[in-house]
Amino acid sequence: MTLLRSWIDSANAPDCAFPLNNLPCGVFSVQGDSPRCGVAIGDFILDVSALEEEGLLQLGGHPVLDVPFWNELMELGPDAWADFRAQVAAFLNEGSPKRALAEDHLMPLADAVLHMPFLVSEYTDFYAGRHHAFNVGSMFRDPENALPPNWLHIPIGYNGRASSVVVSGTDVRRPLGQLKPPGADVPHFGPSKRFDFELEMGAVVGQASEGMVSVEQAEAMIFGYVLLNDWSARDIQAWEYQPLGPFQAKATATTISPWIVMAAALQPFRVATPPREVPLLPYLTEPRPMLYDVQLEVALQPEGGPETVLTRTRYGEMYYSAPQQLCHHTTSGCPMNVGDLLGSGTISGPGKAERGSLLELSWGGKEPVAITGGSRSFIEDGDTVTLRGHAQGDGYRIGFGDCAGRLLPAPALPDWAR
Numbered sequence: 001m002t003l004l005r006s007w008i009d010s011a012n013a014p015d016c017a018f019p020l021n022n023l024p025c026g027v028f029s030v031q032g033d034s035p036r037c038g039v040a041i042g043d044f045i046l047d048v049s050a051l052e053e054e055g056l057l058q059l060g061g062h063p064v065l066d067v068p069f070w071n072e073l074m075e076l077g078p079d080a081w082a083d084f085r086a087q088v089a090a091f092l093n094e095g096s097p098k099r100a101l102a103e104d105h106l107m108p109l110a111d112a113v114l115h116m117p118f119l120v121s122e123y124t125d126f127y128a129g130r131h132h133a134f135n136v137g138s139m140f141r142d143p144e145n146a147l148p149p150n151w152l153h154i155p156i157g158y159n160g161r162a163s164s165v166v167v168s169g170t171d172v173r174r175p176l177g178q179l180k181p182p183g184a185d186v187p188h189f190g191p192s193k194r195f196d197f198e199l200e201m202g203a204v205v206g207q208a209s210e211g212m213v214s215v216e217q218a219e220a221m222i223f224g225y226v227l228l229n230d231w232s233a234r235d236i237q238a239w240e241y242q243p244l245g246p247f248q249a250k251a252t253a254t255t256i257s258p259w260i261v262m263a264a265a266l267q268p269f270r271v272a273t274p275p276r277e278v279p280l281l282p283y284l285t286e287p288r289p290m291l292y293d294v295q296l297e298v299a300l301q302p303e304g305g306p307e308t309v310l311t312r313t314r315y316g317e318m319y320y321s322a323p324q325q326l327c328h329h330t331t332s333g334c335p336m337n338v339g340d341l342l343g344s345g346t347i348s349g350p351g352k353a354e355r356g357s358l359l360e361l362s363w364g365g366k367e368p369v370a371i372t373g374g375s376r377s378f379i380e381d382g383d384t385v386t387l388r389g390h391a392q393g394d395g396y397r398i399g400f401g402d403c404a405g406r407l408l409p410a411p412a413l414p415d416w417a418r
């Protein structure tokens with residue numbers, strides 16, 4: 001696949017995140033007006049809510065972009081998603097006779113405030129990175145038996161909190177929690193001292209299910225992907241997690257990037273999951289490659305200081321794809337909903353500089369990571385953590401937009417909690 005050219009020059013630059021090939025879905029406002037649906041193209045946003053209102057975009061026979069979220073378009077299903085892309089592209093491609101109509105509805109990206117792109121109905125987070133699971137198992141449990149016995153057979157996950165999901169740019173407050181540091185006889189209550197990020201991708205489910213779906217059917221239900229930071233309090237986690245898994249450690253906030261990159265835009269970048277170490281049960285077997293080759297990085301910037309890139313890795317490292325996870329999620333008959341968000345699990349590569357969390361990068365705080373002007377074992381107050389990602393095509397890229405959040409100090413400890 002090569003670059004699809006637009007009459008918007010900035011969309012044709014080789015390093016532009018939002019060429020015509022991408023057309024990601026976001027929600028934006030300008031100068032405090034009401035949030036509406038937009039599609040990023042070059043340095044601009046096309047106001048598709050306005051186009052629909054003027055009858056210039058028609059989808060499914062009734063308005064679906066008259067709300068500040070994409071769930072109603074998702075509900076129409078995959079044929080409507082493809083039709084939507086074709087209709088939007090027809091306004092933006094080089095030589096389009098509709099150029100003048102689109103020009104009336106373009107806003108500079110730089111002037112826009114970006115909001116949550118969809119209503120998150122439910123949120124589940126998986127644990128599907130082989131290297132991450134090995135590293136965490138080594139540190140939290142037994143290096144000899146780092147991978148849990150079920151891990152190579154089943155995509156492990158836990159039910160997260162939809163209410164914790166926030167859009168890039170939202171500040172995150174260091175949590176309070178129950179802690180029992182190594183060596184302490186009894187737990188105490190106070191601010192987390194080991195607050196971390198997790199580099200993940202999020203799959204946005206665009207179709208509801210009743211009963212079990214196959215991996216093939218699951219793939220067709222996924223509307224698109226975002227970058228996802230599953231902020232994690234490692235000290236709260238280490239004490240609370242047995243035997244039911246993460247609870248308060250991962251309920252503070254989950255940050256997503258502001259643009260949903262539709263699965264259609266990622267088709268040229270399909271890659272297979274790594275070779276199976278043991279055969280999977282038939283229901284989990286993928287009929288074709290279902291991961292995408294997305295290059296990822298995480299940067300940390302202290303308040304007022306320069307940014308340091310902490311890690312670089314690839315989504316293709318994951319042992320289970322989102323369609324496998326979604327299929328597995330429905331095996332119990334669990335109904336999936338439009339707007340369900342599935343976290344991939346932390347994405348770490350095999351190398352030291354490819355680890356997707358500070359827990360791994362600093363090896364539990366034992367090996368602080370150098371940053372410009374200092375070092376970090378975990379995130380400090382005032383630090384901004386930014387996830388970035390793109391798929392590299394032939395002369396173009398499919399970008400996601402930054403997924404950033406700044407850590408604010410913990411709230412004051414109430415007297416009754418001392």
Ligand SMILES: O=C(O)/C=C/C(=O)CC(=O)CC(=O)O
Binds near residue numbers: 126345
């Ligand atoms: O192994 C454990 O005890 C839990 C590890 C995690 O951090 C869970 C998690 O969020 C999974 C992930 O992001 O891959």
Ligand SMILES: [Ca+2]
Binds near residue numbers: 230345
């Ligand atoms: Ca996670």
Ligand SMILES: [Mg+2]
Binds near residue numbers: 230251252253
């Ligand atoms: Mg979370």
